[in-house]
Amino acid sequence: MTADENPLLEGLTTRRAPEPCALAIYGASGDLTQRKLMPALYSLALRRLLPERFAVVGVGRSASTDDEFRARIREGIEQHARDPFQTDAWERLAAGMRYVSADPGTDGGTDELWRALGEVDAERGLGGNRIHYFAVPPTAIGSLIEDIGQHRHEQPGWTRLVIEKPFGRDLASAEQLNAEIAHHFVESEIYRIDHYLGKETVQNLLALRFANGIFEPIWNRQFVDHVQITVGESMGIEGRAGFYEESGAIRDIFQNHLLQLLALTAMEPPSDFSADAVRNEKVKVLRSLHTPGPKNIVRGQYGRGFVEGIEVAGYREEHGVARDSTTETFVAAKLYVDNWRWADTPFYVRAGKRLGKRETTIAIQFKRAPHPPFEISSVEPLKPNVLLIHVQPDEGVSLAFAAKVPGQGMALRTVHMDFLYGGAFRTGLPEAYERLILDCMLGEATLFTRADEVAEQWKLVDAIVAPWQRDQPGFPNYPAGTWGPAVADELLHRDGRSWRRH
Ligand SMILES: NC(=O)c1ccc[n+]([C@@H]2O[C@H](COP(=O)([O-])OP(=O)(O)OC[C@H]3O[C@@H](n4cnc5c(N)ncnc54)[C@H](OP(=O)(O)O)[C@@H]3O)[C@@H](O)[C@H]2O)c1
Structure with missing residues (x-):
């Protein structure tokens, strides 16, 4: 698809290209990932708007193989993406996609995740740039932030956190969450989503x-x-x-x-x-x-x-x-x-x-x-x-x-x-x-x-x-x-x- 056929693309293509990065999605077995996040990534892949070097690491407590994960995501894209399914765009996206079972609530429960992130960095040349997307219930966010905070300096590159709404359930809990974040991150690294x-x-x-x-x-x-x-x-x-x-x-x-x-x-x-x-x-x-x-x-x-x-x-x-x-x-x-x-x-x-x-x-x-x-x-x-x-x-x-x-x-x-x-x-x-x-x-x-x-x-x-x-x-x-x-x-x-x- 070219900008001539699609005037909306015209605006998007004039933007600078994003740097290489890995996107870790926590709650990868959930509804939001399947219905919204992966179909959105697919539409970006289709328009070649994703970084040239890119990887998606799905993270959840449930056990799943990479193939099972890819199959479920493909189903979500076929059902929910705004674009018709195209094999080449899917394959480009799926090639950099893996699943890791991790639980920050247990001792050493995220070791495999950090190993996997290190591997995709090295294989794909991502420069250590990472986005951590929390598609999990708000109660699960605190321990993830602590775990990421402790590991963030092990690699070069930037770290960004994407946090879904609701951000807290009242002022006190939102302030507490902000304090937990501030322990390891600065405000410019935080992306609080209100998808509207x-x-x-x-x-x-x-x-x-x-x-x-x-x-x-x-x-x-x-x-x-x-x-x-x-x-x-x-x-x-x-x-x-x-x-x-x-x-x-x-x-x-x-x-x-x-x-x-x-x-x-x-x-x-x-x-x-x-x-x-x-x-x-x-x-x-x-x-x-x-x-x-x-x-x-x-x-x-x-x-x-x-x-x-x-x-x-x-x-x-x-x-x-x-x-x-x-x-x-x-x-x-x-x-x-x-x-x-x-x-x-x-x-x-x-x-x-x-x-x-x-x-x-x-x-x-x-x-x-x-x-x-x-x-x-x-x-x-x-x-x-x-x-x-x-x-x-x-x-x-x-x-x-x-x-x-x-x-x-x-x-x-x-x-x-x-x-x-x-x-x-x-x-x-x-x-x-x-x-x-x-x-x-x-x-x-x-x-x-x-x-x-x-x-x-x-x-x-x-x-x-x-x-x-x-x-x-x-x-x-x-x-x-x-x-x-x-x-x-x-x-x-x-x-x-x-x-x-x-
Ligand atoms: N669905 C939407 O349309 C939508 C829209 C706007 C905002 N949101 C927000 O996005 C977030 C995710 O929504 P969702 O609908 O995808 O939720 P969901 O389907 O209920 O859960 C997402 C995943 O989070 C993981 N999870 C659940 N409890 C956890 C815990 N205590 N610790 C770690 N992981 C846990 C589960 O995977 P495992 O069991 O494999 O760990 C689950 O599959 C929520 O904050 C929601 O409010 C959702």
């Missing part, structure tokens, strides 16, 4: 705001009435009750994806696109977030209902979920960014499972025209302008404005000016993990979250959930397939507003 930041549309939000002169002057309290951010999933918990019972919507989505989308929407223009310039501006927004009082926070849990025409069980009926579980599967909030640009402009945000459909959007609703000199139309009441950023699916941007209906008189109707990625660029979008893995290989940390951002996100969540321990919520309070509990609608109705219709 790797999505094309999320990066396009920055392009939209900072590469176009027309939006910035109106991107503030003078012109914006309010902002709505929705991260809706139609899926349930997909058999991950153990994980979800511990996290709930506020830790799974609100603490990371939702607050990152808000920060990117509200941030000041950075002086450049370097990691620290962008992250400095995001962290200022997170610090300016006012903790919402109980009236401005809504939580919910789905009961039995219909999603896309199919009857589905309620959350408490899911396998592995406690019958009296008080875990929230929905959270909505009215947030304020207490700064000069956004004072008194509400940011209504919501995230939930088993909602009407899968949809992530950011809607910037502008103030109404002060005095439209037209008679009120009989077609429909005049609506305010909305700039809608579709993060997923149907990636694109749409602007709603009023237009005259053809014919006699001055009837008006809202119309949409749409930019759709698929239509404009005629190409599939890279998966977020492709971008993020490549950025980590290049040492570019702009799209990863910094320790202070994560801390600010947890501070807000801790303050919100503190009173939750005291009151018993009346769960379930919304049927699966709807847009959350009625109280979430009241959050906006009180202010004379409503959630965007879907």
Whole structure:
């Protein structure tokens, strides 16, 4: 595939090539590795974006041979990669792929891993450069970091750590994890993943705001009435009750994806696109977030209902979920960014499972025209302008404005000016993990979250959930397939507003 056939490749091919390195993936027997990480590596291999000299070492406690590991990964790529399977790209990737069984919890439990890393370094000429990717539950990370820290100076080259969300489960545990990391590593070696930041549309939000002169002057309290951010999933918990019972919507989505989308929407223009310039501006927004009082926070849990025409069980009926579980599967909030640009402009945000459909959007609703000199139309009441950023699916941007209906008189109707990625660029979008893995290989940390951002996100969540321990919520309070509990609608109705219709 050439850049002529694929304009997206054009941008990518102008980047410098990553240095040789080994990628050790811990949790290589898990879901994330099979469904996301290896398909992303395959797509990079297909486009020849991986380093010329490269190796993947899958690490897990389970026993497996290299061949069994390769067979499972191949299956994952065939099922989940965005590109059709091509033998030559697969063989290039598979040639540098091995599996090592290791357990940092036991004495000498990682000796074989360090031996294997040394071997691939020598065989492939990797210069000792290593990325350690933790695709394991958060509780497993501490002992791995300690083990890597103790071995890191045995070889030349750089070491980078990629840590999946959730980073901790509250401020105290996140700070403890950061302290453990700081024992052996510096911040610039840490790549905390929030995969939303790797999505094309999320990066396009920055392009939209900072590469176009027309939006910035109106991107503030003078012109914006309010902002709505929705991260809706139609899926349930997909058999991950153990994980979800511990996290709930506020830790799974609100603490990371939702607050990152808000920060990117509200941030000041950075002086450049370097990691620290962008992250400095995001962290200022997170610090300016006012903790919402109980009236401005809504939580919910789905009961039995219909999603896309199919009857589905309620959350408490899911396998592995406690019958009296008080875990929230929905959270909505009215947030304020207490700064000069956004004072008194509400940011209504919501995230939930088993909602009407899968949809992530950011809607910037502008103030109404002060005095439209037209008679009120009989077609429909005049609506305010909305700039809608579709993060997923149907990636694109749409602007709603009023237009005259053809014919006699001055009837008006809202119309949409749409930019759709698929239509404009005629190409599939890279998966977020492709971008993020490549950025980590290049040492570019702009799209990863910094320790202070994560801390600010947890501070807000801790303050919100503190009173939750005291009151018993009346769960379930919304049927699966709807847009959350009625109280979430009241959050906006009180202010004379409503959630965007879907
Ligand atoms: N799946 C997703 O779509 C997704 C999305 C975003 C973030 N994440 C995050 O990515 C991480 C991995 O997710 P996953 O869905 O792949 O999880 P998973 O399938 O439950 O587990 C991944 C692997 O981790 C290993 N593991 C489990 N407990 C361990 C322990 N105590 N010590 C060492 N290794 C252990 C297991 O392999 P062995 O038994 O062979 O060691 C397991 O196969 C989690 O932090 C998750 O929150 C996942």
